[in-house]
Amino acid sequence: MAELEYGIGSPRGEREPPVNSLSCGQKECITALCDTFLPSISVTNDANVDESIATFFGTSASMAGTPHRVEELITERMQHPKLWLMRLAFWMLATWLGTFILCGRRSLSSNFPYFQKFSKVSQKKREEIVLSWSVSYFSIMRMLFLGTKFVTLLAFFTQVNDKNENVSWKAIGYCGPDPDFKLKTQKTKPPKDQSSEHQGKQDHDVDEEELFGPLHKGIINLNNPRQIVLESLHKLGFQVSLPNHKTNTTNSRIPSMIIKCDAVVVGSGSGGGVVAGLLAKQGYKVLVLEKGKYYARRNLSLLEGHAMDQMYMGNGLLATEDMGVVILAGCTVGGGSTVNWSASIRTPEHVLKEWSEEHELELFESELYREAMDVVCEKMGVQYEVEDEGFNNEVLRRGCEKLGYPVKNIPRNSPADHSCGWCCFGCKDGRKKGTSETWLVDMVKSGNGVILPECHAVKVLHKQKKGRVRSTATGVAFEFHPADSFKQLYIVQSKVTVIACGALNTPPLLKSSGLKNPSIGKNLHLHPVSMAWGYFPADPLSQSGTKPDKKSYQGGIMTAMSTIVSNFSSTGYGAILQTPSLHPGMYSVLTPWVSGTNIKHQMCKFSRTSHIISIARDKGSGEVISPSRIRYQIDEFDEGNLHRGVAAALSILAAAGAEEIGTHHGNGRRGRVREMSEREVEEFVREESGRVVTPLCSAHQMGSCRMGVEEGRSAVDQRGEAWEVEGLFVADASVFPTALGVNPMVTVQAIAYCTAQAVVEVLRRKKNDKKY
DSSP: OBBOSSSSOOOOOOOOOOOOOOHHHHHHHHHHHHOOOOOOOOTTTTTSSOHHHHHHOOOOTTTHHHHHHHHIIIIIOOOTTTTTHHHHHHHTSSSSHHHHHHHHGGOOOTTTTTOGGGGGOOOHHHHHHHHHHHHHHHHHHHHHHHHHHHHHHHHHHOOTTTSSTTTTTTHHOOOOOOTSSSSSSSSOOOOTTTTOOOSOHHHHHHHHHHHHOOGGBBBBOOTSHHHHHHHHHHHHEEEEEEEGGGOOOOOOOOOSEEEEEEEEEOOOOOOOHHHHHHHHTTTTOOEOOSSSSSOOOOOOOOOHHHHHHHHHHGOOOOEEESSSEEEEOOOTTTTHHSSSBBBBBOOOOOHHIIIIIIIIIIGGGGGHHHHHHHHHHHHHHHHHOSSOOOOOHHHHHHHHHHHHHOOOOBBBBBOOOOOOGGGGOSSSSSOOOOOGGGGHHHHHHHSSSSEEEEEEEEEEEEEETTTOOSSSEEEEEEEEOOOTSSOOEEEEEEEEEEEOOOOOTHHHHHHHOOOOTTTTSSSOOOOEEEEEEEEEOOTTTTTTOOOOOOOOSSSSSSOOHHHEEETTTTTTTTTEEOOOOOHHHHHHSSSSSSSSHHHHHHHTTTTGEEEEEEEOOOOOOOOEOOOOOOOOOOOOOHHHHHHHHHHHHHHHHTTTTOOOEEEEOOOOOOGHHHGSOOOHHHHHHHHTTTSSSEEEEEOOBBBOOOOOOSSOOSBBOSSBBBBSEETTEEEEEGOSSEEEEEHHHHHHHHHHHHHEEEHHHHHTTHHHHHHH
8 A cells, every 4th residue: 555644635745744742552542443443354255346345345544544644633633622531531541440441341351350451452342332432321422432433534534645545435436536627746836926917928827827826916925035025015005014123122922014904804705805805996905814725726636635624624623512513614715615515595585584673684674785695696606507417416306306395406606517526625617706716806906905824813903092982993913824833923004904704713803802792702503414315326227317427426516405394484494405515534424333344335335325414594502612612502493403304305315216315323224215115214214314413514604793783782783893893893604693594605795795885984984094
C-alpha cells in the first residue's frame, strides 16, 4: 500500500507529521479502538469476491495508518468541550483497572491475572464493549462511542495516498474527485502582489483568472512581505500606518498595522459578501476579513477530507456539546455559499407574514424586501430547470409521484446543465453563483475593496462619545493566523462595522467585545435533519427504474423537494424532504455501526444507496457559548415533525423500488422490501420512523442574534444595527427572528441587501466627517 499522508484526506505534502502529545499507552488504545471499528476480515476463500473488495475487507484501520490520523485529530484539530473526557477514557483504557471500570466483565480474561487493558481484549469482546457504550445509561459513554466512531470512520474513508487514492474507494464504487476535473500536477503560486493591475493581452487575463480565481486581484495575503502588503493597500486607496513599537512602555500588544477604511466587514459569505459588494460599488472603501482561506477553482482538490479540513468550520468536526447534532458550516472565502448545495429558495410567504405580524417587523412586508429577493436571485442566476437529474433526486421524485405526494423542482443558483455532485467541496467551474463569484467580484472590480483571508476578528472596537447613550463602533481588532506562526495583531479603523461571520461565530465575537444584550447567543435554530435510506442494486433487470450506472454521489445535489409534511398552509412548522450530499466519509459516520464486518458490507452498498433527508423547521432553540461550545436539545414538537418526515421518506424509498430501506438508528435494522408484504412495510415504517436517531445533522444555523423591535427581546433592530453600539451592524443568518424552514441563502442575502441600504445611510451622514 502506498504511503499515506498526514491530515484528513490531505494531498501529499499538505501537512507535516504532527508532534503528538499522547502517551504510548494511549496510542496503543487508539489503535485497538480503530481496529475494533474497522478490523481486517479475510474473504480470500470466496472465489467470487472482487479483488478490490478482498483488499478493502482485509485492510484494518491500523494497516491503513488511520490511528495516526485519529491521534492528530484529537491532539491538534478537535475543539469539542468534552474532548478531555475522550482523552481521559483513552488514558483509562491503557490500564487494566481503567479498562475494567469502563468495560466491565467483558474485558476479563480466563487466564491469570484475568484483568487486562483494552488493547489485549479480543476483537469479538471489544466489539461487544463498544456496542454496549452506544446504548449505555450514561451519556458520557454514549458520547465516547459517537466520538471515537466519528473520527475513526471519517479518517479511514477520507485519507488518501500520494496518488489521491483510498484503499476502500474502488470496492465501494467511489471514484474520488470529480473525474471531469483535472487536478493540477503542481501547485501554481499566486502573484506576489495580488491586488495590483496585471498587464498583458485579454487572453492572458482570462488564463490568469482561471489560474488564480476571479478574486485574485482583491486578495491580500498577510503572509507576503510587509512592503508588498502596504503597496497593495495604498494602490487601492486604503490608508495604512505602522505603530512605533519602540515607544511601547506597557505590556499591551502593539498592532503590526493599522488600516483605515469606510467599512469593515467580518465574513465573506451570503451576508458579508452582499454588503461588501454593494458598499464598494457605491464608492466606499471596504475591507473584508475572512477566517478561512481562498480557494480558486483550479486550487480545489474536490477531495472530501481535504475540503472538510480546509473549507468547513472546525475542520468539519463540529458538533453540539452533547454530540447530539453534527454541524456543517462553511469557513472559506464565500462562506457557506461556496460549499452549499445550490438550493436558492425565497423566503416563504407564511414566514414573511409571521415575521411582519407576530414579530412586528415592517421590513418583511416592505417593497424593499421584495426588491431585495428579486435582486439577489437575479444576481445568482436562480432558475428551476434540470437537464439530467441525479440518482438521489430521481428516487425522491419517482417515489413521490407513485404515492401522489407533492414534488417540485428546487430553484438553484446554477444552470440547468450544472449537475456537479462535488459542489459541497467548492464549485470547479464557478457556475454555482456563490458570493465569491458574484458580489465579491463586484467589490474587487470596483477597485474599492480587498479581502484579507486567514484573519480572525477578536474584538469589535467601540467607544463612548459625549452626549451619546450608546457607544459608537470604531473598527475591529483581528489576528492573522497562518499555520505554525505567531499570531500578529492588526487594527482596522472604520466608520461602520458589519459583522457577518455566521450564527455560530457572531455571538462570541459580540460578547468578547463587551456587548451585554441577553439575546446574543440565545434562540439558536439548527434546522435539525434526520435521514432515511434505500438501497437500489445496480441490476439492469431491476424494477426500480434507476439506471444501473448512476451513483449516489453524482448529479445535482438538490433538484427535487417534497412538502408533504411541511404544514406550510397551517402552522408553518413541519418538515421538508430533500436529498443530501454524502461522500464516503460522512456516509460512514452516519451509517449504524453494529460490527466491523457489518460496516464494511454496508459501505460496499454506498454508491447505490439513496438518502432522503427530513429537515425540520424547529420551534425549539439552543445557545451559542463559543464557536466550539454549542448547546441544543431538540424538543418534542420538532422531534415529532422529524419522525413524520422520516416516515414519508421511508415510504417514498419503498415506492421508488428500493430493495432495502432503513434509518440511521443505531440498531442497524433494515427492511427488505421485496420480501415483505405491504402491511409489513407499513409496520416497519411506523416503528423505525418513531425511533430517536443520534446524531442528527445540521447545515443551517440561524437566530442567535435575532432581529426585533424591542431591545430586551432581540439583539439588533430591523435595520440590522446592534441596540447597544451605534454603527455596528449584523448581516447574517443570526438575525433571523425564528427558524426559516427552508434553505436560507436567499433570505440571508435579501436581509443583507436591506441592511446594506441602512449602512449606506450612515456612511452618507458621515461623509463629511474626516475622523474615522
